Amino acid sequence: MKVVLIKASAPGDFKDYKKTRGGPPQSIFSAAAATPDHYDLAMFDETIRAVNPKKIQADLVDLFFSTPDAMRGYELAEAFLDRKIQVVIAGLHATFMKEEAIQYADAVLTGECENVWLEMLSDAQSGQLKKQYQGSQADLAEVNPYPTHLIPHSDYDGIWSVLVSRGCRHKCSFCLVPGMLGNTRYRPVQDVVDEISELETDWMELHADNLTDNREYALELFKALEPLNINWVGETTIKIADDPELLDAAARSGLRYLLIGIETPSKAALKYSGKGFVKAEKIKEQIARLHEHGIIVDSAAILGFDEHDTGIFKESAQFFHEVGVDVCVPVIMIPFPGSRVYQQLEEEGRILAHDWSKYDGTHAVYTPKGMSASELEKGAEDFYYRFNAPGRYMARKFRQVSQLGVATAFSV
Template sequence: MIIKLIQPKMIMRPMDTRLKTRMAPSLALLTIANMIHKEHTVIIENENIEDINFDEAVDIVGITVTVDVFPRAIEISKIYQSKGIPVVAGGIHITAFPEQAKTYFDIVAVGLAEKTWPDIIRDFQNGKLKKIYRCNGEIKGSEIVSPGYHLIDTKKYLYCNIISTSRGCPFRCDFCYNSCEAYKTLYINRDIEDVIKDIKTIGKRHVMFIDDNFIGNPKWTLEFVRAIRPMGLKWNAAVSANIVDMPDLLDEMAISGCESLFIGFESLNEKAIKNVHKSQNNIRKYETLVKEIHKRGIMINASFVFGLDDDDITTFKTTLDWIVKNKIETVTSHILTPYPGTKVYDEYAKNGRIIDFDFSKYNTANVVFKPKNMTPEELYNGYIWIYRQIYSTKNIFKRMPKAHKQRVPYFLFNFLYRKFGKATEKLCELITYERVGSIAEKLSYLV
């Protein structure tokens, strides 16, 4: 059987370049591919990199769907359906908001691929396909399938050294997909031995752990970082702000090779944080958190969400001043986006606050709802302004890390990825994305 797996073309934000689309391959598609490639022919196509070949012979198509590519996924589905080829839709948006998806796709896969795709393949072969497949029951860490790293065309990506150690998150912030019904009880760590096996398969000393929350189970994380300490890795991960209360774990992470941490600060307004039930964040401890991380020579990638109900036009300047004062190395900014299926979406839809239902605009760079204390134009303009200010030459130098070992990766990211990303993009076209990523790793981490 020939199975095609597709990643639709993403909608780039104003500050993005093609570096964003070439950052890393889809672990979701690689996981499905690894489950089935021994018995079937698997074709993976990333539309961010290459055009979809609609003419080659395939038996069934699978599409991974985030909310912003939902309209494009529908277009792709229609083309294959017109050829009599069934289309499976899965991914985070489909799992969070499955009812609408049933209208456009032949099969809807809700939840983890490990618990849906084996049934889909079996039923397809037996001519008994159902409309919807759900991940019923709990999954064990040992049941999580490793991605098919050997199937990656590494020349197409900056980094292929990406690994997940868990599924889900223990917290249920209102604006996050983890507040959806399907994700409410999902948090599971993989077996440590399996993760280490993936690290060895990749064969790189620099690793990016791309979990929703690397410290969702601090006891597991402590055991894991102690296990990888002898491997001499340089690694990055995403953690929640309550790591401020885990100094011993931070010590062990630093010793085992942690170089930077992505943290969802989201807002400097205590009331705004409470209103979206982000209980793991204590704003009064933010500066202590930054100091504790920097003290250990670790960089911070801080995430902020603008447009929460307690934000007004002064929020942008206040946030910028805090970022510069605390020398936050990199910042990821978002306009609050009511993802379908989340508590925020349900609340805003009920109260008539959603003003645009074009899901292609749901990429955290557009205002699709009525803000409470500013106009949509003020929110959008503030979002663009703070990005430009953070990555101005003046503020890049003002935010320069005190730790000398972090200055090379800091300047590489701030100048070559953010400020002059289009020039770096052209360099990648000349010598391949893989080579540019490899050079950046060697310069940054001496690996």
């Protein structure tokens, strides 16, 4: 049976954001890793290039996408169904909008794929797909390494991705991780090391939603990675900066670029959204410690919390610049279906649009509390120009050159 996995991605700001912040997407690579060798497998990632469904031959197409790409995903699904090819829709959006997704597919697979993947493939092979496959939390000691022969490293600018953990102990109101993946689970350290040792690239994303959630695991992992001489990108909370031993170990193991959810200078918004552990007054000092270890800091500025009014754009641009964030893009809060904030906004009748293509971080798809939707959209643009104003840009580069070196400063 010819099986085709596609990460659907529509052109737009969300696609550009994903492209700059990641290597291989977890969804299709996890599914590919779970597919036995006797299936004839092909894989396409539209974050890299769009596919033409008319040119794809398959017995089964599995489509994965998140909310901003749902319309593109459904367009592809219809094109394959028209050709009598079996279609399964999986991934984040389908998990939380399964009644919608099933209208465009033979079956919907919700949650993590591994525990139901073989059953689904076998049913497809016998032409007997069920309407729904409900995945559950995978045992990460059982997952296979990501295949490297289906999409080359070079398509991801040489950055590869290795799964380390899934899930997070926190429950931020705008985040889908708690609902999709639950609490943090880790792969065995040796499995991660073995997979990295086989790779041809020395730049990679260590994929985790909250990498240092378990301090003892993280210390063991970093120690094991040190001899491999790799450079890595990761995602964790700012709390890593308060733990000198952990931070030293991370830097020695190759941490070069850290994604951290600082989100907003508003203490009230941080507290209400479940990020009370981010202390705005401590951020400058914490980021300075990361810079001392040669680590680039990337955080989005989320705009449009209920605690925000029109003063937030100027305040945020100043804050993110002054605390030393190296890379920062404005994101209008996206109320993803499945998140707490989506449920709240729906209950309050404040969702303005169900056109998922607008859930891309540049559109206000809900009525904000402290301003109008158009003020929010205009303010997000205003943030971008303020944060990147020539004076600030030059000051940032000057600081980065002195703290991180010329090459690193001009790589971001």
